[in-house]
Amino acid sequence: MSTKTDKIDRLAELTASTETSTGASLWVEAWRRLKGSKMAVIGACIIGAFVVVAIVGPWVAPYSPTAQLWRGEVFTNQNIFVGPRAENWLGLDHLARDEFSRMLVGARQTLLVGIVATLLGFTIGALIGGASGAALVLGGKVGRRIDTVVMRVIDIMLALPSLLLAVSIAAVLGQSLTTVMIAVGVVQIPVFARLLRGAMLAQGGSDYVLAARALGVRKRRIALGHVLPNSLSPVIVQATLSLATAIIEAAALSYLGLGNPDAAEPEWGVMLAQAQDYFDSAPMLAIYPALGIIVTALGFTLLGEAMREALDPKLRS
Amino acid sequence: MALLSVDELTVTFTQRGRRDVKAVSGVSFDVDQGQVVGLVGESGCGKSVTSLALMGLLPSRGVKVGGRADFDGTDLLTLSGRRMRDLRGSQLAMIFQDPLSSLNPVVPIGVQVTEILTRHRRLKGEAARKEAASLLDRVGIPDPDRRLKEYPHQLSGGMRQRALIAMAVACAPRLLIADEPTTALDVTIQAQILELLKELVDQEGTALLMITHDLGVVAGLCDQVNVLYAGKVVESAARRELFEAPTHPYANGLLGSIPRLDAPRGEPLRPVRGSINDTIAWEDGCAFAPRCDHYTLECLQGTPVLGEPRKPGHQVRCVNPVLSGGAAELRRSVLPEPDEVPGADAAADGTGPEGDGPVEKADPAEKDAVETAGTAEKEAGA
Amino acid sequence: MLRLVVRRLLQLIPTLLGLSVLLFIWLNRLPGGPAAAMLGERATAADKARIEAALGLDQPVWIQYGRFLKRLSELNLGVSTQTGQPVWDEFTRAFPATVELGISAMIIAIAVGVPLGYFAARRRGSWLDVTAVSGSLVGICIPVFFLAFLLKAVFAVQLGWFPSFGRQTTGIDATEVTGFYVLDGILTGEFDAAWDAAMHLVLPALALSSIPLAIITRMTRASVLEVLGEDYVRTAESKGLSRQVVRGRHVLRNALLPVVTAIGLLTGGLLSGAVLTESVFAFGGIGSFIKTAIDERDYPVLVGFIMFIAAAYVVINLLVDLAYSLIDPRVRVH
Amino acid sequence: MSLLQLNGVKVHFPVRRGILFDRTVGHVYAVDGVSLSVEPGQTYGLVGESGCGKTTLGRAVLRLVDVTDGEVVFDGTDLAKLPDEEMRRFRRRLQMVFQDPLGSLNPRQNIESILSEGMEAHGIGANQAERRERIRGILARVGLPANALSRYPHEFSGGQRQRIGIARALVLEPDVIICDEPVSALDVSIQAQVINLLEELQQEMGLTYVVIAHDLAVVRHISDVVGVMYLGSLVEEAPSDTLYAEPRHPYTRALMSAVPVPDPEVEDNRERILLTGDLPSPANPPAGCRFHTRCPWKQETRCATDRPELRDLGGGHRVACHWAEEIADGRISPTHNAAQVVHGGHTEPAEPAGSAESTGAAAAVNTGKTEKAATAAE
Amino acid sequence: ASERGEKSEGGDTFVFGAAGDPGSLDPALASDGETFRVTRQAFEALIEHEPGGTDLVGGLAKSWEADESGTEWTFKLQEGVKFHDGEKLTAEAVCKNYDHWFNWTGTYQNSAVSYYWQTVFGGFAKNEDKDTPKANYKGCEAKDEHTAVISVHEPSANLPGGFSLQALAIHSPKAIDKYKEQEATGENDAISYPKYSQEAGTVAGTGPFRITEWDKGNKEVTLERFDDYWGEKAGVEKLVFRTIAEESARRQALQAGNIHGYDLVAPSDVKTLEKEGFQVPVRGVFNIFYVGFSQEANKALEKKDVRQALTHAIDRENVVKTQLPEGGVAATQFMPDTVDGYSKDVATYEFSTDKAKELLKKAGEEKLKVTFCYPTEVTRPYMPAPADMYELMKSDLEKAGVNVEPKPMKWAPDYLDATEAGSCDLHLLGWTGDFNDAYNFIGTWFSGYDKQWGFRDDKVFDAVKKAEAEPDVAKRVELYKKANEVIMDYIPGVPVSSSPPSIAFAKDVNPPKVSPLTQENFAEVSFK
Ligand SMILES: Nc1ncnc2c1ncn2[C@@H]1O[C@H](COP(=O)(O)OP(=O)(O)OP(=O)(O)O)[C@@H](O)[C@H]1O
Ligand SMILES: Nc1ncnc2c1ncn2[C@@H]1O[C@H](COP(=O)(O)OP(=O)(O)OP(=O)(O)O)[C@@H](O)[C@H]1O
């Protein structure tokens, strides 16, 4: 008899399907997939390192970013620069300031620009896109009208090369870190708005929305409780990718001379733009910030791409 | 010798970081010239994979194919890419399930038809166009000259499937594989397409491997039917044989699941419980055991082998085949009482361990009874 | 087809109108205003007042807007405060250069990106694929101006393989027909001029192509991967067609559809890149003109260019849509 | 009195196109004048080809699409003209089960939230605990494990998902459930499980169903009355058995003859009425009888010009065909160019006696039908 | 060097990288160096500066003299001078030019168009705007074919220097007649230059080159040798000015061999270029770079102690040593030592942080807070890297305990507006002289109240005004020296440095004599 029960137990075991997971939402699943993605891990590591540097950088920086460690060593007009040495790991810049400290402090400014700009673009863009999408999902003539008008404006913004838009904004606001953040952020608004609206529109036509309506769920709840959450994933992916774009775009603004000129708040883009002038004699001064920008942007891009894959419904098994 | 002789075909999908999926595990069947052979089974049982393996269309990476598939003496599974290409379209042809997605949306129908003529029959230009038009005409597409210039989206579903068939028969292949060719179509259109296929087989003597999950389609079309379950043939019989005496509990259950247009109303259906996910690996025993009402411990003693419990040539892979008499009666006799269904189902759906349904139902007495009846029947048949 | 064109061109009107309002507001919000920009270190308030009067800046806002609109509708974009020349003239002068550069960059991006993406997809997981994917990721992350700078420093200054600036070697006496120098050289039979112009294009076009190249590579790869799994490719294979036919007619043609759309969207970004690239290479196109206009606060130029770029963007995307409808019969029904 | 009654319901979707602003340039006549009534406790089945407007009609009842014209009288109230908020509240009594079990479940909601949402919307259950209690009951009823509550739709199999869809409708204790192709996405064995479940539930709870499907066998199996739709309108309506025994509309006959039966005997001996061509576009329906373009019995008069009304032929059998009686009597024969009538094509010799018996009563019915068709063919 | 570069060398074409496009080809309408650099090769004025210096020498006029009231100027013209269009230079032609300018109307009267005329001669025959200054020009008379007399109402410190201005170079009378009617204003509500001035081959001067092509698309102005030139013929056949706006792009173009020279070399590039064998001749110093104090913006600056403290605090030597090209000097007063009127006896303020602290303490401004404006993205000949210079000074000031609030701004118009309005406490500016006269420097700043400086000090104002009114040149110079002493005692700002803007040439050319006024004569150029 014992062999029999054994067998039965075994069958029961086999039958009790492989699904041991209970209640793993799509976010949880995506998170699981994300953890398994090499791209995500590399991206996250880069970002992690960058964020740590950005947070602690200014505290651990050996010198003030504006302190001129003069001692008659750097002569810009004679191409005399100081390279890496024991007390200045990355050497001195063209005004004899410690490059290493400036890179550390610059990380914070760069991250700040990226995050604030993206947050700005995300918030406003998502509000506009969400409102527009919700208006459409809720239906009705008024909704369509609102959507039409809003999307026209968004289209206009999209029709402009982002850099030009940013430059136009920077021209009005004058030069400062805030300007850079706003200019770069505003450029992102139409992207987020379009994306969220498009996603909401697509979700709005799905069966579960119909099902919710059939249940008698109120329209507002359908828009906010069903359509919106399901439309967020492309926007979140975009936000991650936008962080990279924002950092690069900020660098471009700096190159165009619209960056934050305050030396006490060094920002990698500005540092890169300035160092290009001394590229012949001190190429490293340009390469450090350039690498900083590239690697950081790469980190966000990698993470964004990995998230895109993790959140892709097509890849959902 | 059969035109196509598939022997122990095995297809395994391997993917890094995942368990191997044995989609087809040791499928054998023959297709003769002018014969229609059916391959039936529920979704995911390996029908399409089998057909793709035969056509050499499985992805090149992450797939292991084993066994033999002799087509007119050559093993399709080991053929070089070039020679396979030569065979495909000319000797072997295939029709797919979804006619819209199976046609290239950006290439006119005409080009899609003529390219195969150019490839295998070296027809070019006007000659190819003419031949294409006559092919379309033959599969019953009105106004073929206009249709040749049109794109797939401009055609109706039935018309698309006809166009696909036209391509498949363009070079008078000796074997035609149809993978659920009518599933995406309406019944009235399905009837048209089936009629067309029938006609082709009759007129050309083409061998047809018909893949479907619709037993009704099989009943009207096939000479020989293979029922697949979880990548293995569980029952193989001539058409009438199968429908009259479905001997594998799965085949039997399938027939009991279908509401019949011609059956009297009012009786509940007698479905197989659980779903195809509720299987065990064939290595551990009968994959169907978890869903089976007849299952006994023997079912778990390794893979059951194909036997011929009822009649020679009627192969069944089951330890406890259903062997009672007349089909309709038999179907009723082996099914659980209706009120048991939900519970049993719940067990299959994951509450397994405590769901003792299947175990309890494996009542030796009942089994014996069935078996006795079966033996009796066997004797009677003989 | 015609319907689509007319429809889209008509849609351009509200877009431009909206844009004009935004630009007008922007112009009025600017610090200092255009008048001051025209004067130098020792300008007097009187001079400023006079210029403001000449520019009509002392009148009520709506009249100013009306005049602004009227001028725009007459393609009269005002006069550059920097050069004292009609913006329209500057525009027509600079436009061919940027178009030539943009097209070259796009050609590079497509000519390299599509095959690269295609082969990366075909040999998924191979070193080619890994290189293409990581290369395209990095390509997006390099600031364009820095890449341009590096290219120039290495290939023009260090190695001297390519000229370091401009569109044409000074002293080459090329006949100008269309303003596209390479084309002009070929048209007039001045092949050395065409070659010279082409050499001038190489580096800036390479720099400018980095982002579109990266995007096109990735898109092509993804799209080919998707198409390879499509049923119709399986159908084509089942017909025993030769590899070339399957790849060309069935895979690539479908895989390029999303890429074509992307190309339209990339043109906007291309202009952003052109501002940076052209100024690095002193390439006399819209990009460097805008850069100078930014530096010099040449607002009429900026306004005029923005209007035109917006219009060009819409038109380019219309062209892309048309091209799309040529390849994809499914959208032709509109 | 009927629980649900449709009077001349029309649903037309405007086709919009325009250069700057969209103008309506035409309509898709998805549902074009359907009248029917559903008795309490009954199952009303709707069949028809893809695109004939079944889904749209089902949605029109719940006002998920706007009703262009006509009345949808439910329990004495015309839903078509109800203000939005009142309609919303009415939905508690009218529920729907969808075709795509996965697509109709919000992937980010767990089962508990999916099932309690409707209750919240209608104020059923004082608090979450009470609602959960009720959900547990329903889950058990539809055969889902109790631990399903915290799980998400993608963690279930197709059949289980459809059970969730049914449970979602059931928690509101509706009077009528509209099932739009509730089983067509499912495998045969699962399909049978779900059909059985639906039948059991009906018996236990006294539900009224409107079942939409394109599978005639399924519809016939579970319905008391079957309506056959063609291009936006009802062409025939009859009690299930009557409809099968005596299809009176040419379309129904063609449909019946096309449905494959899993029985070689039947298949080999049947005659198929093969329709040529496809369903015309609902945006541009043919004048007169909608079916006349494909009808094998098309006549010179009336068919192309007059639109036939549903006529009661007695016994609840309603047909929209000018010539229904004549066709039934064999006074009109089908034209061969309009349709093919083919014999069951199998050349295999019939099995010896005995097997005929095995098909039982069903075969008898079939034989009768075959005879009729054969007569008609002459 | 690349193949391209060699090719252009072989063609006997000299390509010079300019920082900006010329505004027009008519120097009379211009006020910017880039335009003058081009036109100077084709147009000559009555008086010129000595090559490589600031002294006035004969130009089209062999000699000149003023009557003792300083209001009548007689010019003896060179003989045998031909314009590019074949006309001969006569006294009538000279008068035609001056009368033409004097009779300008409409937009020509706008100071943006006729800046230098208005600077030297005031207004026009008929002033159309009340703000236009009163005309000082009286008339021009051709005494004989080669003697022209130009008279003014009042003697002016701008004369005779003004006659040397490129803006007042002599055009062919034929060309003047031909294009007289063209309006300076278009219909576009904004100033646009007349059409003729935008095309090569319209205007005609007497210089060693004729302007033959202006390729705006390529940003190139091409000049060809004028074979009938009255003086020494040009050393190259063709001269091309190519605009390359980016400073580093100009340098790289030279390094790549694509151009043969460029101006406004960044100080940081000088050593690089020299090391690579390029010629970087040093110009004479003729500009001044200063830190301006706006006393109205910050009351603390009204205290002389504070102003002195700030002056002591800034290490001017350091700026010169690290930032400015060779030849740069720390300034002691608001003009370079090359200008007549430079005084050696001004008060000096050595760099001393301690002294600065002390003075601040004395003034009770130990917690002094100042806003410091500086321009971004601009290089001026006197300040190659404003942001860097600001950084240096800020650092110095902070050491002295001054709290500095940075206010970076775009050069035009923001920065110019702000400095002109005196809205920054401290700001960076400078000036390059047009000709050798002290008035050209301190005259405009300190002869009366100016918002930029925001102070009223009669001692300073009187000293400058007195010098300005003195017609005798020698006496005037002495008065200017006095004025400088008064100014430096008052210390209205910190004169920081005078530095030569660098210019670079390829290895294989014989460069022209470089000029402190940046008035190089490219006719002197030839290939080695
Ligand atoms: N490329 C693949 N990679 C991994 N597993 C696969 C792949 N293709 C098919 N399978 C698995 O093989 C099994 C059989 O699939 P197949 O497509 O043959 O089923 P089918 O019988 O044709 O079903 P259907 O009726 O749905 O078409 C399935 O379990 C499927 O998950
Ligand atoms: N929202 C809509 N806008 C425009 N046309 C529509 C819309 N919904 C449905 N239609 C059209 O109305 C017709 C009827 O569609 P419906 O979905 O009701 O058919 P159906 O009988 O349910 O078909 P199926 O069996 O394929 O589900 C179709 O031609 C369809 O294209």
Ligand SMILES: [Mg+2]
């Ligand atoms: Mg399949």
Ligand SMILES: [Mg+2]
């Ligand atoms: Mg439907």
Ligand code: NI
């Ligand atoms: Ni017949």
